[in-house]
Structures are given as structure tokens and as C-alpha cells.
Amino acid sequence: MSLDLQKLAQEQKYPKWEQTSQEVLESAKDLASRETQLFDQIANVSNPSISNTLEPFGRFFNENAFVENQITFYQYVSNDKELRDASTAAEEILDKNSIEQWSREDVYKTFKQLSENLAEKRADSDAEDKRYVDKIITAFKRNGLALPNDQREKVKQLQVELSNLKVQFSKNLNEDNGCIYFTLEELDGVPQDVIGQYEKDNDNDKYRVTFKYPDIFPIFKYAKNSNTRKRANIAYGNRCSEKNDEILTKIIKIRYDIAKELGYDTFSDYVLEERMAKTKKTVLDFLGDLRTKLKPVAEKELENLKSLKASDLEKRQLQPEDEFYAWDFNFYNENLLAEKYQIDNNKIAEYFPLQSTIEKMLEFYEKIFDIKFVKLDPQPNEIWHKDVQQFAIFQNIKFGTVEYMGAIYFDLHPRVGKYGHAANFGLGPGYLKADGKTRRQPVTALVCNFTKPTKDKPSLLKHDEVVTFFHELGHGIHSILAQTKYSRFHGTSVERDFVETPSQMLEYWCWSKNEIKKLSSHYETGEPINDDLVDQLVRTKHVNTGLFNLRQLFFGLFDMTVHTINNKEQLESLDLFKIWNNLKEEVTLLPSDNNPTKGYASFGHIAGGYESGYYGYLYSLVFAADIYYTLFKKDPMNTENGIRYRDIILRRGGSRDIMENLEELLGRKPNSEAFLKEIFG
Numbered sequence: 116m117s118l119d120l121q122k123l124a125q126e127q128k129y130p131k132w133e134q135t136s137q138e139v140l141e142s143a144k145d146l147a148s149r150e151t152q153l154f155d156q157i158a159n160v161s162n163p164s165i166s167n168t169l170e171p172f173g174r175f176f177n178e179n180a181f182v183e184n185q186i187t188f189y190q191y192v193s194n195d196k197e198l199r200d201a202s203t204a205a206e207e208i209l210d211k212n213s214i215e216q217w218s219r220e221d222v223y224k225t226f227k228q229l230s231e232n233l234a235e236k237r238a239d240s241d242a243e244d245k246r247y248v249d250k251i252i253t254a255f256k257r258n259g260l261a262l263p264n265d266q267r268e269k270v271k272q273l274q275v276e277l278s279n280l281k282v283q284f285s286k287n288l289n290e291d292n293g294c295i296y297f298t299l300e301e302l303d304g305v306p307q308d309v310i311g312q313y314e315k316d317n318d319n320d321k322y323r324v325t326f327k328y329p330d331i332f333p334i335f336k337y338a339k340n341s342n343t344r345k346r347a348n349i350a351y352g353n354r355c356s357e358k359n360d361e362i363l364t365k366i367i368k369i370r371y372d373i374a375k376e377l378g379y380d381t382f383s384d385y386v387l388e389e390r391m392a393k394t395k396k397t398v399l400d401f402l403g404d405l406r407t408k409l410k411p412v413a414e415k416e417l418e419n420l421k422s423l424k425a426s427d428l429e430k431r432q433l434q435p436e437d438e439f440y441a442w443d444f445n446f447y448n449e450n451l452l453a454e455k456y457q458i459d460n461n462k463i464a465e466y467f468p469l470q471s472t473i474e475k476m477l478e479f480y481e482k483i484f485d486i487k488f489v490k491l492d493p494q495p496n497e498i499w500h501k502d503v504q505q506f507a508i509f510q511n512i513k514f515g516t517v518e519y520m521g522a523i524y525f526d527l528h529p530r531v532g533k534y535g536h537a538a539n540f541g542l543g544p545g546y547l548k549a550d551g552k553t554r555r556q557p558v559t560a561l562v563c564n565f566t567k568p569t570k571d572k573p574s575l576l577k578h579d580e581v582v583t584f585f586h587e588l589g590h591g592i593h594s595i596l597a598q599t600k601y602s603r604f605h606g607t608s609v610e611r612d613f614v615e616t617p618s619q620m621l622e623y624w625c626w627s628k629n630e631i632k633k634l635s636s637h638y639e640t641g642e643p644i645n646d647d648l649v650d651q652l653v654r655t656k657h658v659n660t661g662l663f664n665l666r667q668l669f670f671g672l673f674d675m676t677v678h679t680i681n682n683k684e685q686l687e688s689l690d691l692f693k694i695w696n697n698l699k700e701e702v703t704l705l706p707s708d709n710n711p712t713k714g715y716a717s718f719g720h721i722a723g724g725y726e727s728g729y730y731g732y733l734y735s736l737v738f739a740a741d742i743y744y745t746l747f748k749k750d751p752m753n754t755e756n757g758i759r760y761r762d763i764i765l766r767r768g769g770s771r772d773i774m775e776n777l778e779e780l781l782g783r784k785p786n787s788e789a790f791l792k793e794i795f796g
Contacts, residue, residue, distance in 0.1 A: 120517070124489040124507035129522055130185065130543070130558060132499040136201035139186045143205035146182055147212035150175070158221035163229035165244055173247065174549055177602045181543030181558070183209055188542060191289060191534040192499050192526055192562060199532055203286050210278040214258070218271040223255040243600045243770045250603065257385070259377060270376050277369045280362050281723040287358045288719055289534055295350040296321040297334075297343060304339035306461055308572065326354050327529040328536075329566040335445040336460075339431075345710070348442035352712030359716035364691055366722060367677050371686050382678045386727040390612045391734070391773065395679055398730050402675070405733065406668050406702070408795065413661030413704055420447045420659070423454070441705040448659055456651045456658070460577050463652065467581050468638040469527065469565060469574035475634045476585060477506075479624060480592060483757035484765075485513045486520065502528055508595050513754065521545060521556040521595045528574070529564040536719070537563040537583050539590035544605035545597060557605065559594040561587045573638055578652060581634065582625045589618030596761055597768035604770040611724075612731035613773045617765060619739035620747075626656045627751050660794060662704065664733070669702040671730040673715065678727040691715050737790040738777065744789035745781055 134142070153175045160168050187209070190202035216222070230248050233240045259270035298321050302310055313322040313330065324330050324347070334347040367382075374382040383395040392398050421439045424447055428435055439447075452458035477488045491505040498505060504525040510518045524542075529535070538561075545557040563584065568574045576584070594606035607614050624630045628649050635644040644652075676694055680686050696711035715721070720729055742764075746756040763780045777785050 120487060120489050120507075120509055123509070123517075123519065124491060127507060127519055127522070127556075129491075129493070129497050129505070130181065131496050132185075133496040134186065134189070134198075136195070136197045139189060139198065139201040139205050140208070142182060142186050143208040146179055147208055149179070150212060150216055154216045154219055154222050157225050158219065160225050163225050163232060165229075165233075165241075168225060168229050169244055169248060170549075172251075173546075173601045173603070177544075177546040177548075177555065180546075180602045184540070184542045188540055188560070189499070190286065191540070192560075194500060194530065194532065196290075196532060199286075199289070203282055206282050207279055210282070211275050214271055214274045214278065217254060217258050218260070218267060218274075220260060220267075223252070223260040226251050226255065241600075243604065246770065247601055247603060253389070257377065262376070266376055270373060273369050273373050273376070277366060277373070280366050280369070284359050284362045284366070284722040285719060287355050287362075288717060290532060291326065291355050291535070291717075292531065293350070293354045294323050294325045295347060296323055297346075298322075301340050301343045302334075302338060304337045305333050306337060308569070309333040309337075309566075311569070312567070326351055326535070328564045329529060332445075335442070336449045338446065341436075341442070344442040344446055345440070345708075349710050349712055352714045352717075354717050356713035356716040359722075360691070360713050363715055363718075363722060364689060367680075367689065367691075368686060370678065370726065371680055381681045383675060383727040386678070389610070390728065390731075391610045392612055392730070395675065395727075398671075398675060398734075399679075401734060402668055402671055402730055406665070406672075408791075409661045409664050409668065410704075411661075412795070413665050416659045416661050417704055420444070420451065423447050423450055438706055438708065441699075441703070441707050444659075444662065444705055451658065452655055456655050458648075458651055458655055460579075463644070463648065464575040464577050465639070466635040466637050466644040467576040467578070468636065469568070469576055471636045471638070472576055472581060472634055473525070473584070475636070476581075476588065479630065479634070479752070480588065481512075482752055482754055484510075484592065484596065484761045485754055485758055486510050486592075486596070487512050488523075491522075498524065500526060500530075502526065510596065519556060522558045523591050523595060524558070524560040525563075526560060527563045527565050528567045533564070534562050535564060537561075537587050539587050539594065539607075541590075541594045541606055544594070544602035544608070545599070546602040546605065547600045554598065557594055557597070559591045559606075561591050563587060575638060578625070582622050585625050586618040586622055589621040590614075593617050593765050593768075596765045598766050599768045599770045601770075604768045606765075606768050609769040610773055611728045612734045613738065615732055615735035616738040616742070619735055620742050622739075623743045623747070624751055626653055628653055630751055657794070657796075664794070666703050667733055669699055670718070670720075671733060672702060673698050673718075674721050674725070674727060674729040677721075737787045738785055740789035740793045741781065741785045741787075742777075744792075 153172065157168060157172060187202055187206040190199045190206070193199050193202065226248060230252055233245060233248060258274065259267040262270065296316065296319070299310070302322060310322065313324055315322055324334060331347060331351055335344060338344050338347070370382040374385040377385060379385040381395065383398070387393055387395055387398065392401070417439060420443070424439055424443060425435060427447070427450065449460065452460070481487055487509045488506045489509065491507055493505045495501070506523050508520045508523060510520045540560045540562060541557070542560055543558040546555050548555055565576060565580055566574050590607055597606040599605050631649050631652065632643045636642070673695060676698065677689070677691065680689065692711065692713060695713070695715045696707070700706055725731065742760065746760060747753060750756070760780060763776055767776055
């Protein structure tokens with residue numbers, strides 16, 4: 116079977132990654148021109164139907180989704196700054212034209228007429244067709260098409276300005292090359308392997324620490340010198356602030372103006388009408404209730420950490436400190452894991468060499484979802500960087516009806532100009548081709564920042580990095596296994612406050628004893644991690660969960676606070692610096708010793724994608740826990756339940772209401788019982 120699949124994988128057509136900066140810009144202009152022609156065509160339809168309106172409309176976006184995603188993706192991953200800049204410019208061109216086209220009254224009228232025509236013969240309408248038409252009309256309305264001309268024009272201009280600012284905010288983060296310098300003495304406690312990767316400035320005998328995860332996070336966790344951690348924490352918190360502080364302020368003010376022009380009380384009201392939560396009251400009540408439940412748990416955790424800090428300072432004959440600061444948390448959390456649970460994360464990482472762990476992880480997904488990954492040997496022009504790995508994915512191996520599902524890329528190590536976090540980029544969504552029988556299969560990419568291998572050791576994953584990879588692969592598989600008629604509903608194109616659920620649900624496998632053992636393989640001996648170490652690791656899943664989740668709550672509450680402003684007076688006095696730092700101290704319970712930062716200037720989620728939606732990370736956990744406890748807790752590797760979940764949740768993407776899918780999967784309405792049990796015991 117594997118030989119056949121390898122041959123079948125090699126026969127598939129894969130994208131080329133060889134555009135020049137000039138070609139990227141030309142492609143953007145061509146796509147914008149053709150989009151305008153499409154809208155002109157739709158505007159001139161006299162008696163709109165599915166065949167003469169929705170199908171050509173859907174076909175255009177189906178067939179051009181990859182073109183757009185590819186040319187705008189280069190800005191996150193290309194080694195060539197000129198190409199990254201062209202990619203950013205291409206996104207601005209496409210966004211500006213899209214806003215222009217989606218503000219056209221003539222096209223809006225055509226779709227309104229189509230909707231009315233469908234309503235007269237509702238029984239004959241395909242459900243996904245109807246849903247698409249409804250979404251199109253909603254999109255037009257949310258661009259101001261129900262407003263008088265002057266207001267509509269104002270909304271359009273605001274949308275263009277907003278789009279440009281969001282692109283610039285993201286670009287500044289991606290291009291950030293900030294750093295901080297430390298002497299070897301100041302790095303006491305940081306593992307030698309990590310220090311060995313720092314660039315040394317021989318002129319001042321200091322080490323250059325960038326703000327990339329593999330560089331800066333070990334400082335937070337292992338530097339014994341409190342002042343080292345403090346300086347690193349403050350510098351990291353202020354990255355990009357000289358550029359993005361002002362940009363984010365403008366973004367929030369423009370969002371307020373857009374919401375008001377469209378008749379909403381706040382920007383949150385505008386966003387949430389298309390979310391599962393629906394209203395800001397639902398979100399704020401959810402966050403408030405969770406905060407009330409978490410606070411006493413966190414306060415108890417904090418007392419334990421304070422005692423640990425006092426004992427540590429006394430042991431090292433250092434001056435006692437009454438306070439427990441923000442830069443103390445990661446360090447003493449590591450100490451707690453080591454002292455109480457005998458957990459050494461660097462030791463555990465030895466059991467998770469990157470390549471071996473990936474191979475075993477893919478085997479998990481293969482069994483659960485009845486799929487198969489086949490590693491490819493791409494030509495240089497079939498990947499954007501030499502480190503990128505590529506896999507073809509097949510489905511229904513167990514049943515013998517093997518079907519090619521798409522391709523996934525892994526881009527796993529940091530480099531200059533690359534996106535600095537971990538994310539899945541859905542490059543080419545799948546869809547049903549114009550013949551109504553064959554499918555265009557998707558391509559997607561995981562972009563992460565794990566430690567690079569050295570001449571002595573492979574890249575070794577900390578357990579939290581294993582969880583991160585499992586999570587992002589969950590998004591990738593959602594993209595690959597979806598099978599919708601239109602690219603508009605493909606994969607992760609679901610309600611934003613549900614989109615994290617599939618990935619969060621799959622994180623549970625990283626905390627299941629048998630599954631952790633199967634994932635592990637010591638980089639020198641190949642031995643799996645021993646039972647005692649696994650048992651200790653599993654016990655740590657909810658160590659300091661109160662403090663950790665209060666941090667998530669802080670991000671969500673900051674997001675909601677700045678997006679629920681409902682009057683000009685509040686807007687004019689908007690002070691992100693004050694809101695950020697006051698909320699941070701109040702909610703996280705971790706003071707900064709009067710060292711406020713501008714952390715919001717690097718809060719990429721709030722600038723684009725999760726605005727008035729960051730609460731979704733916590734909200735989605737409720738559904739994730741319910742699904743896992745119901746389908747997988749007793750038997751995590753149950754293929755039958757995995758296929759059922761695959762076909763009801765993942766396969767349908769956003770083509771149906773998510774709540775309907777959840778009720779079908781669970782056999783009832785979802786509830787928070789499993790979530791509360793998981794968090795609070």
C-alpha cells in the first residue's frame with residue numbers, strides 16, 4: 116500500500132514557489148482587475164439564479180483563493196526582503212480592490228434579488244448555496260450597503276484605511292529584529308545549549324538575545340538573576356512599540372467609527388453578531404464568571420509561588436522580596452515543576468526530537484482519522500525555503516477507498532523576517548470543481564519557530580512545544596479534511612469563537628499517558644519516556660492553571676474593553692498604555708514593580724483576526740472538553756469515533772451552522788460540565 120501511495124503522491128500536482136517580487140505585484144493587479152470584471156458581470160445579470168450568478172461568483176473565488184493566499188503568504192516566510200515587501204504591497208492592492216467591489220450597490224441588488232428568487236422556491240435550493248447567498252448579503256450589509264451613499268462612501272474609505280494599518284502592524288511584527296544583550300554571568304541558569312545558539316558580540320563580551328521564542332523564552336524560565344529576567348520581560352513587552360503603539364490606537368478608533376456608521380452601539384456588537392456568542396453581554400458574562408472562579412485558585416497558587424521564591428532567595432543568600440513579579444512567574448513555575456513534581460523540561464525534551472516526534476504524531480492522526488501522510492521530496496521551486504517539509508495526505512485507508520486529500524507543508528525554525536509565532540496558514544482551500552464531480556484538493560502550511568538542530572543534537576521539543584505542534588497540526592488537518600462545495604466554507608472558515616476547538620480538543624492527546632509514551636523516543640537511545648516521568652508530567656497539566664488562565668482572561672478583557680467603547684468622549688480619551696497595564700495588574704495578579712510596558716503593540720491577534728474575539732480561545736475550550744470527554748476520553752485512539760468526528764465537524768467546515776453539527780455529534784446540546792471538571796477538578 117505504501118509504495119502505491121508514494122507513487123500516487125508523486126503523481127499529484129503541487130504549487131510552484133518561484134515568483135519574483137515583480138511577478139507578485141503583477142499577479143495582484145491582475146487578480147484585482149479580474150475581480151472587478153466579475154463584479155461588473157454580476158451587476159449586469161437581469162434575472163439572477165444560482166447558475167448565472169452564484170456559480171460564476173463562487174467559481175471565481177474558488178479558483179483564485181490560492182493565487183491570493185500564495186502572493187500574500189510570502190511576507191511571512193520569504194528570505195527575500197524585497198519579495199516580502201512586494202507581498203505586503205500585494206495584500207494592500209487586493210484588500211483595497213476587495214473593499215471597493217464589496218461596497219457596490221449594483222452587485223448587492225443582484226444578490227438581494229437572487230435571495231428573493233430562492234425564497235420563492237426554497238425547497239429546491241441547495242443548503243450550501245442558500246447559506247452562501249445569505250453570507251454574501253450579510254457581507255454587503257456589513258460594508259454599509261444598507262446606508263445612504265455618503266455614509267457608504269465613508270465606511271468604504273475607513274475600511275481601506277483600516278486594512279492598510281492592519282497590514283502594516285503585521286509587517287512590523289514580522290520584520291522586527293529587536294534584541295537585548297546579556298553577559299555570560301547574567302545568563303547564569305540558562306542551559307548551555309541555548310547560550311551556544313546566541314550570537315556573541317566580542318567587542319563588549321555580551322550575547323545577543325533576539326525576541327524569537329527559542330532565544331527569549333529560556334531567559335524567562337531559567338535565568339537565576341532576577342534583574343536579567345526583569346530586563347528581558349520589559350524589553351520583550353515593549354517590542355515594536357515605537358511603530359505599532361500609534362497604529363493600534365488608530366485601528367481601534369477607525370473600528371469604532373465603522374461600527375457607529377453602520378448603526379452598531381460598539382465594534383464588539385458589529386463583530387459578535389456573526390459569532391456563536393452573538394452579544395457582548397454573553398462574552399463579558401462568560402469572562403466575568405470564569406474570572407470569579409479562577410481568582411481564588413490563582414491566589415492560592417500565588418501564595419505557593421511566593422513561598423518558593425522566599426525559600427530560593429534565602430537559599431542563595433539574596434535579599435528577600437515581598438512581591439512576586441510578572442518576570443518571576445515562568446522561573447518559579449519551572450522551579451515548582453522541578454521541586455514538587457521532579458519535572459526537568461530540558462530532560463523531557465530529550466525524549467522529543469523534532470523529526471521522530473513529528474513522525475509519531477502523524478501516526479496518531481493517521482489512526483484517529485483513517486488517513487495517511489506520505490512524505491514528499493520536493494524540488495527547490497516547490498517549496499519557499501530549503502528547510503520546508505512537504506507531505507501528501509490520503510483518506511479512507513482502512514476502507515480501501517483511498518482518496519488524495521491535499522498537501523501540507525511544515526516550516527519549523529526561526530529566521531530573519533519570518534513570522535514569529537506558531538500558526539497554520541490555509542493556502543489553498545478545497546472546493547467542488549465546475550464539473551460538479553471532481554474536487555480541487557487543498558494545500559496548507561504550519562509555520563512554527565522551534566529550536567534549530569546543532570552539530571551535536573537534533574532539535575528537541577519541550578513538552579509545551581509538542582502541544583503547540585499538535586495544536587497547529589489540528590488546524591492543518593481541519594483544512595485538509597474539509598470537503599465543501601465552496602472555498603468560502605472550507606476548513607477553518609467557521610465561526611471564529613469555534614475555530615480553535617478542533618485544535619484544542621486534540622491537545623488532550625499530549626496529556627494522555629499511553630499517547631505521550633508512544634510519541635516519545637530519546638534522541639540518543641530511542642527509548643520511550645519512563646512511566647514515572649510520564650505520571651509526573653501528566654500531574655502537572657493544571658499546575659498554576661488559575662494564573663495561566665487569568666493571563667488569557669487579561670488578553671480577552673483588554674480586547675473587549677477597547678472594542679466596547681460606545682461614545683466619542685471615551686474614544687478621544689483612549690489610553691491603551693493605561694488600560695493595558697491597569698488590567699494586566701488587576702487581572703493577572705502579577706505586578707510589574709512600576710515597570711509598565713506597551714505589550715499591546717505586539718498583540719498581533721487583536722490587530723487582525725481576533726479583534727473582539729480573543730475570548731474565543733477560552734470559549735472554544737468549553738466545546739473542546741465536551742467533545743473529548745464524550746468521544747475520546749475512554750479510548751483516545753478510537754478510529755470509529757475519530758471518523759465520526761471527522762465527517763461531522765471537520766468535513767463540513769463552515770457549510771452548516773456549527774451548533775447543529777455539535778448537537779448531531781454529541782447527541783445533545785453542548786455544555787460546560789467537562790470544561791469545568793477539567794479546569795477545576
